[in-house]
Amino acid sequence: MGGIFIGRLEGKVAIITGAASGMGLAGAQLFAKEGAKVVATDVVVEKLERNVNEIIENGGDVTALQLDVSKPESWSDVIDKTIRKYGKIDVLVNNAGIHIAKGILEAELDDWNKVMAINTTGVWLGMKAVIPHMQKNGGGSIINTSSIAAIVGGIGDGHGAAYSASKGAVRSLTKHAAQWFGENNIRVNSVHPGAIFTGMAEAVGIKTQENMGSHYNGKAALRPYAGESMDIANAYLYLASDESKYVTGLELIVDGGWTTRS
Ligand SMILES: NC(=O)c1ccc[n+]([C@@H]2O[C@H](COP(=O)([O-])OP(=O)(O)OC[C@H]3O[C@@H](n4cnc5c(N)ncnc54)[C@H](O)[C@@H]3O)[C@@H](O)[C@H]2O)c1
Numbered sequence: 001m002g003g004i005f006i007g008r009l010e011g012k013v014a015i016i017t018g019a020a021s022g023m024g025l026a027g028a029q030l031f032a033k034e035g036a037k038v039v040a041t042d043v044v045v046e047k048l049e050r051n052v053n054e055i056i057e058n059g060g061d062v063t064a065l066q067l068d069v070s071k072p073e074s075w076s077d078v079i080d081k082t083i084r085k086y087g088k089i090d091v092l093v094n095n096a097g098i099h100i101a102k103g104i105l106e107a108e109l110d111d112w113n114k115v116m117a118i119n120t121t122g123v124w125l126g127m128k129a130v131i132p133h134m135q136k137n138g139g140g141s142i143i144n145t146s147s148i149a150a151i152v153g154g155i156g157d158g159h160g161a162a163y164s165a166s167k168g169a170v171r172s173l174t175k176h177a178a179q180w181f182g183e184n185n186i187r188v189n190s191v192h193p194g195a196i197f198t199g200m201a202e203a204v205g206i207k208t209q210e211n212m213g214s215h216y217n218g219k220a221a222l223r224p225y226a227g228e229s230m231d232i233a234n235a236y237l238y239l240a241s242d243e244s245k246y247v248t249g250l251e252l253i254v255d256g257g258w259t260t261r262s
Contacts (some may be wrong), residue, residue, distance in 0.1 A: 007035025008241040013086040015039040015078065016236075017069050017126065018096030020048035022198030023145065026229035027093055027236045028052070032060025034237060039082050041067035042096070069096045069122030075129040088137045091240045092130045094123040094170075095145045099200055101159040112162045119166035120173070127177055131186060139185030142177065143239045145232075146170040146190040148255050171251060178249030187248040189239045194255025195219075195226040221257030 014031050018024035020042035028040040032055050040055075042048040045066045052064035065081055068074045082089055097119045100111045123144050134140030149155040150167040174190040181188065195201075195216045197209035206212045213225035220226065235254050238244050253259055 007033065008237060008243065009091075010035035012036045012090040012240070013039070013082065013088050014091035014093065014240060015041060015082060015089060015126075015130065016093040016095055017041050017067060017122070019064075020044045020051060022200060023193070023196065023229045023232040023236075024093070024095040025051050026233035027095060028062060029055055029060075030230070030233040030237055031091075031240065032058075032062050034241075036061075036091070036240075037086050038062040039065055039078065039086070041065050041078055043068045067096075069094070069126060070117040072125055072129075075125050079129050079133065083133065089130050089133045089140065090137065091141045091143070092126055093143045093145070093236050093240070094126045095143075095236075096122060097145060097147075097166075097200075099160055099163050101204070102161065103159050104161040106159075107161055115162035115166050116169075119163070120169040123170050124173060127173075127188070131177075131181060131184075134186045135181075135184045140187070141240050141244070142174075142186065142188045143236055144170050144174045144188070144190045146174070146192050146251070148192050148194050148253065148259050150190075151192060151251070151253070152259055174251075175249045182248055187239075187244065189244070189248060189250045189252060191232060191235045191239070192251055192253045192255065192259075193227065193232050194253075194258040196229060196232060196254075197226050198229050201226075216256075216258070219258050219261065220255060221260065225256065227254065227256060 014036045019028045019040035055062045067078045147167040149164040150171040177188040197212045216225040
């Protein structure tokens with residue numbers, strides 16, 4: 001006879017962006033396992049549905065919805081469907097993001113605008129869309145995915161100027177929102193991953209976590225010098241759950257010690 005399992009997110013409704021792959025997908029898997037009703041969203045639909053079906057087959061309560069985080073009308077659609085199906089929103093994980101590996105001198109205005117539209121404007125639009133529902137609901141938890149690129153320079157050998165700027169904006173926007181919506185019991189925190197083996201790494205030809213880590217030996221302190229998606233999903237879980245009920249405006253760094261080096 002097994003004991004009674006009460007998940008850490010039992011009864012909570014959580015929207016996750018960028019959930020077709022990487023950290024967003026790991027978050028959807030973990031949140032479902034911990035008892036949340038999960039609205040897993042991504043701009044890429046086919047891969048999202050395939051991965052969500054697998055979570056449902058394992059007993060999770062998950063709904064897949066298409067969402068382009070840079071479009072306000074796309075947010076309205078997802079929020080309407082979520083409220084119709086689940087009646088409330090407790091958690092938003094603004095995880096979707098892109099990286100364009102161009103420095104200040106190489107980037108074109110279109111590159112810059114595209115990165116900012118998804119990584120920064122998308123986070124603002126998400127908060128704007130869910131906060132009124134959280135206010136009605138008596139509170140909530142918003143988790144914004146930033147990066148260690150918001151904290152130190154030199155990430156990606158000088159490439160990714162817009163990426164660093166976009167993630168720096170997420171860091172400060174998070175602290176702004178934490179201050180302004182604390183009185184509504186809405187907590188807003190940012191997560192700052194270091195090098196993590198995900199779809200983003202695979203897209204540039206890196207095939208394994210160890211393979212990725214070998215680039216970062218001498219930067220991260222912990223072996224294998226790169227993390228995995230579940231390391232970040234566990235940070236999302238802590239911030240989504242009531243275990244972090246007195247935590248807001250935090251920047252939770254999950255980087256194997258990279259940013260602690262002088
Ligand atoms: N992988 C790393 O080393 C690393 C390090 C620091 C921060 N991050 C951040 O972590 C987050 C997750 O990244 P990941 O590594 O899991 O990458 P990933 O590429 O595996 O996943 C990102 C997801 O976002 C989706 N997406 C892209 N544009 C979108 C849009 N307009 N609307 C909705 N979804 C969109 C993609 O389809 C993809 O499924 C990102 O914000 C990224 O910047 C990653």
